[in-house]
Amino acid sequence: MELLTEHLPISLWAEADRPREKLMTKGRHILTDGELISILIGSGTKDESAVGLSKRILASVHNNLNELSKLSQKDLQKFKGMGEAKASSIIAALELGRRRKETVPVKRDKVITSGDAYLIFKPMLMDLPHEEFWVLFLNRSNHILKMEMISRGGVAGTVVDSKIIFKSAVETLCSSVILCHNHPSGNLKPSDQDIQLTKKLKEAGRLLEIPVLDHLIVAESGYYSFADEGML
Secondary structure, three states, X not given: OHHHHOOOOHHHOOHHHOHHHHHHHHOHHHOOHHHHHHHHHOOOEOOEOHHHHHHHHHHHOOOOHHHHOOOOHHHHHOOOOOOHHHXXXXXXXXXXXXXXXXXXXXXXXXXXXXXXXXXXXXXXHOOOOOOEEEEEEEOOOOEEEEEEEEEEOOOOOOOOOHHHHHHHHHHHOOOEEEEXXXXXXXXXXXXXXXXXXXXXXXXXXXXXXXXXXXXEEEEOOEEEEOOOOOOO
């Protein structure tokens, strides 16, 4: 099957065998080097698919990506079906891979206490004349994966949709969340609406197995933590 399809345009392959479709449905790790390169070059020739062309290029360097990275644009263009644009795409992708190896991984902030969370939210919320509602999305080690503003309102409140919060939580693949909003009035006492919202979001998180670890209220004078006050 594989030998037959290599000489057919990828558009004629079974959908499950096409590199782009495999990438979207099964993930990048399942693709071979040849399939990944075929996505970069996009198309082959009338006599050879993009995957076949990619395998031929790889075979010329003994299937070694380090050796492939040494080929120049002119070297790549010697292969039938490889124009300037396709050669440039391969060179650019390999250069990005090289640069990635030299890049220091991002150090993610870790949240252990309510004070840690407050220090993250404080610069954004303390002096605002209106209310905003933010969420920290955390991994299993309590490192921050993402922080997102969910809503912006007026002086007296803002509307919060639990579906938006937990849609982002699921997409982020987070393990827990910390909620936060500000009180422009300076009053740190939670309102009845704050208490009811916290209960609602806690229950939604419980059902989705994405626990709400805390809900902070930030004001100029400091912060209020639902967790610290036994309100969660």
